[in-house]
Amino acid sequence: MKIAILPGDGIGPEITAQAVKVLKALGESFEMESAEVGGAGYAAHGHPLPEKTLALAKAADAVLFGAVGDYQYDSLARALRPEQAILGLRKELGLFANLRPAILYPELAGASTLKPEVVSGLDILIIRELTGDIYFGKPRGVRECPDGPFAGQREGFDTMRYAEGEIRRIAHVAFQAARKRGSRVTSVDKANVLETFQFWRDIVTEVHKDYQDVELEHMYVDNAAMQLVRAPKKFDVIVTGNMFGDILSDAAAMLTGSIGMLPSASLDAGNKGLYEPSHGSAPDIAGKGVANPLATILSAAMMLRFSLGKAEQADRIENAVKAVLAQGLRTPDIFEEGTTRVGTEQMGDAVVNALA
Amino acid sequence: MKIAILPGDGIGPEITAQAVKVLKALGESFEMESAEVGGAGYAAHGHPLPEKTLALAKAADAVLFGAVGDYQYDSLARALRPEQAILGLRKELGLFANLRPAILYPELAGASTLKPEVVSGLDILIIRELTGDIYFGKPRGVRECPDGPFAGQREGFDTMRYAEGEIRRIAHVAFQAARKRGSRVTSVDKANVLETFQFWRDIVTEVHKDYQDVELEHMYVDNAAMQLVRAPKKFDVIVTGNMFGDILSDAAAMLTGSIGMLPSASLDAGNKGLYEPSHGSAPDIAGKGVANPLATILSAAMMLRFSLGKAEQADRIENAVKAVLAQGLRTPDIFEEGTTRVGTEQMGDAVVNALA
Numbered sequence: 001m002k003i004a005i006l007p008g009d010g011i012g013p014e015i016t017a018q019a020v021k022v023l024k025a026l027g028e029s030f031e032m033e034s035a036e037v038g039g040a041g042y043a044a045h046g047h048p049l050p051e052k053t054l055a056l057a058k059a060a061d062a063v064l065f066g067a068v069g070d071y072q073y074d075s076l077a078r079a080l081r082p083e084q085a086i087l088g089l090r091k092e093l094g095l096f097a098n099l100r101p102a103i104l105y106p107e108l109a110g111a112s113t114l115k116p117e118v119v120s121g122l123d124i125l126i127i128r129e130l131t132g133d134i135y136f137g138k139p140r141g142v143r144e145c146p147d148g149p150f151a152g153q154r155e156g157f158d159t160m161r162y163a164e165g166e167i168r169r170i171a172h173v174a175f176q177a178a179r180k181r182g183s184r185v186t187s188v189d190k191a192n193v194l195e196t197f198q199f200w201r202d203i204v205t206e207v208h209k210d211y212q213d214v215e216l217e218h219m220y221v222d223n224a225a226m227q228l229v230r231a232p233k234k235f236d237v238i239v240t241g242n243m244f245g246d247i248l249s250d251a252a253a254m255l256t257g258s259i260g261m262l263p264s265a266s267l268d269a270g271n272k273g274l275y276e277p278s279h280g281s282a283p284d285i286a287g288k289g290v291a292n293p294l295a296t297i298l299s300a301a302m303m304l305r306f307s308l309g310k311a312e313q314a315d316r317i318e319n320a321v322k323a324v325l326a327q328g329l330r331t332p333d334i335f336e337e338g339t340t341r342v343g344t345e346q347m348g349d350a351v352v353n354a355l356a
Numbered sequence: 357m358k359i360a361i362l363p364g365d366g367i368g369p370e371i372t373a374q375a376v377k378v379l380k381a382l383g384e385s386f387e388m389e390s391a392e393v394g395g396a397g398y399a400a401h402g403h404p405l406p407e408k409t410l411a412l413a414k415a416a417d418a419v420l421f422g423a424v425g426d427y428q429y430d431s432l433a434r435a436l437r438p439e440q441a442i443l444g445l446r447k448e449l450g451l452f453a454n455l456r457p458a459i460l461y462p463e464l465a466g467a468s469t470l471k472p473e474v475v476s477g478l479d480i481l482i483i484r485e486l487t488g489d490i491y492f493g494k495p496r497g498v499r500e501c502p503d504g505p506f507a508g509q510r511e512g513f514d515t516m517r518y519a520e521g522e523i524r525r526i527a528h529v530a531f532q533a534a535r536k537r538g539s540r541v542t543s544v545d546k547a548n549v550l551e552t553f554q555f556w557r558d559i560v561t562e563v564h565k566d567y568q569d570v571e572l573e574h575m576y577v578d579n580a581a582m583q584l585v586r587a588p589k590k591f592d593v594i595v596t597g598n599m600f601g602d603i604l605s606d607a608a609a610m611l612t613g614s615i616g617m618l619p620s621a622s623l624d625a626g627n628k629g630l631y632e633p634s635h636g637s638a639p640d641i642a643g644k645g646v647a648n649p650l651a652t653i654l655s656a657a658m659m660l661r662f663s664l665g666k667a668e669q670a671d672r673i674e675n676a677v678k679a680v681l682a683q684g685l686r687t688p689d690i691f692e693e694g695t696t697r698v699g700t701e702q703m704g705d706a707v708v709n710a711l712a
């Protein structure tokens with residue numbers, strides 16, 4: 001089995017290195033090959049998603065992705081900026097289903113800005129559609145405003161859109177995931193304002209007929225943003241579109257106070273997926289050896305489970321992570337009085353040791 | 357001066373009645389006239405925004421709005437549902453600037469789901485553009501998907517758009533509001549993905565040249581959602597588009613834990629405005645006399661300040677609200693051990709008494 005390793009920028013290389021170390025320690029024979037992506041792709045080959053990198057990702061059974069983005073690329077034209085790499089990979093590999101668990105580890109309950117009783121035991125799964133919506137809809141651009149009070153002025157515009165089949169397949173993913181958890185799905189939309197999401201609501205309701213054992217609730221996105229703050233534990237699985245999912249999944253991750261712990265999976269219609277931490281490239285701490293590698297290590301566990309058919313190895317990694325937390329080891333982002341502060345490599349080593 | 361009173365549905369009538377009582381107690385000679393809106397408009401005249409109601413709102417110097425929406429209207433066609441009234445009023449009256457303060461009263465610090473140190477003293481102002489963006493952009497609807505892997509299927513679609521002048525005027529509102537506060541503006545966009553919001557960022561940056569005394573920061577909407585949870589007190593004024601503003605302003609309101617306290621103003625290019633509580637129509641508690649009228653009473657204060665040129669009377673109301681909180685009076689939504697539970701009318705009466 002072949003894994004493409006795309007470390008990227010900022011802390012990407014250091015955290016990815018720890019995940020690779022953990023994967024190697026499993027005693028399986030994975031073929032791993034690395035390539036530049038993001039700012040590093042631009043620096044090496046003039047494009048954030050170089051052809052070689054895309055070809056490697058396409059040929060692999062799974063992709064382990066670090067993070068992209070760094071200050072020196074901020075002034076590039078949009079088409080050359082690091083984040084185009086991740087948008088391109090999603091689209092080119094057909095990674096339409098983004099799974100982002102927001103889990104609060106009992107040991108880290110204090111890290112949250114929310115009161116312990118509101119978040120302790122939090123375990124929600126956000127499923128974000130990843131290849132449709134206003135992210136890729138056309139036409140888009142800057143044009144002359146055709147009518148209304150601003151006619152003749154320049155206007156920026158984009159197209160939001162979802163086709164029936166796109167909604168159906170992500171709804172199936174959500175209902176199936178819910179069956180393995182609390183059997184409840186909250187579909188988040190803005191059906192009271194947007195045609196796209198009235199249509200979304202109609203289709204999700206239709207797909208639900210095949211899953212009568214799963215409870216379905218529809219919720220407006222503004223209300224969902226409120227409920228995530230007010231009573232996040234009421235959610236089990238949240239399914240939503242690309243744009244709303246971008247916002248809500250980050251808010252949900254931040255509820256835990258430990259975004260350095262949260263993995264993600266972006267899956268295609270088969271078994272292939274791209275796995276990356278939920279946090280970003282954090283260029284301010286890059287190269288200092290202080291970044292938390294656990295989100296990336298846990299992303300590797302998701303990869304084993306979803307793409308490589310190695311659920312037991314995934315369990316081993318997840319248990320090892322729990323063990324190092326129980327040992328009191330903490331990178332600075334999750335450090336608290338009374339625990340032991342460790343760096344990126346030490347944390348990776350501790351997970352390797354805990355595998356045994 | 358003429359005030360249109362639009363109580364609406366659910367708890368709308370009871371909370372609006374308290375605000376009217378407070379306005380009457382000021383000793384000014386306001387002309388107030390009521391009309392049905394939302395579900396009540398549909399029930400009385402077959403449309404959520406009856407012609408008479410719109411005419412009254414247009415003729416008035418300001419509109420005091422309760423809330424709309426109730427279970428029995430949920431199955432109506434979209435064009436007849438209660439929320440169309442508020443969308444119609446915004447568009448017809450040109451209410452492009454929505455001001456929503458998220459303030460945590462010291463007495464209510466415990467009501468928040470966030471830790472006291474994260475939210476105590478919170479005072480942010482969200483300025484949401486209210487007549488543009490994907491809320492009103494055309495074309496929109498359900499059509500046959502023209503191309504791509506889903507060609508031939510049905511698809512829902514909408515158009516996001518902002519013209520230069522629309523961005524300019526809301527940016528001016530934000531910078532001017534910031535000058536009266538902490539002199540910092542965070543403009544929230546998704547310039548890394550959306551053409552509309554790359555354009556937004558460019559125009560806001562241009563307008564900022566006239567306000568060099570105000571600090572301007574640009575932030576992506578996903579990051580803003582995270583920072584609101586992580587460190588909300590870092591914000592002063594947030595300015596954003598209609599869709600992002602819908603989500604972020606509700607999240608910000610919920611940070612306080614007391615959305616029953618939060619007013620809002622929706623202003624046109626002159627002095628006219630529509631004033632309403634930030635919370636909804638809460639049909640589950642309607643008619644029980646337990647709803648919190650303070651958000652509506654504080655909305656009336658904003659009306660006095662922004663539309664009626666009566667800043668002193670606005671101060672009087674705001675001080676009276678602070679006084680009743682200091683007296684320990686609480687409606688059930690903000691009740692805590694050790695305070696005095698009161699109903700909607702008692703709370704209104706207490707504010708009237710505190711005016712003296």
Ligand SMILES: CC(C)[C@H](C(=O)O)[C@@H](O)C(=O)O
Nearest residue numbers: 083084086087246548549578
């Ligand atoms: C970098 C950006 C394009 C991306 C997105 O908006 O999808 C990011 O925020 C994410 O959530 O992965």
Ligand SMILES: CC(C)[C@H](C(=O)O)[C@@H](O)C(=O)O
Nearest residue numbers: 192193222439440442443602
């Ligand atoms: C009712 C709905 C159309 C409205 C909106 O989305 O603007 C509401 O959520 C609000 O924020 O006033």
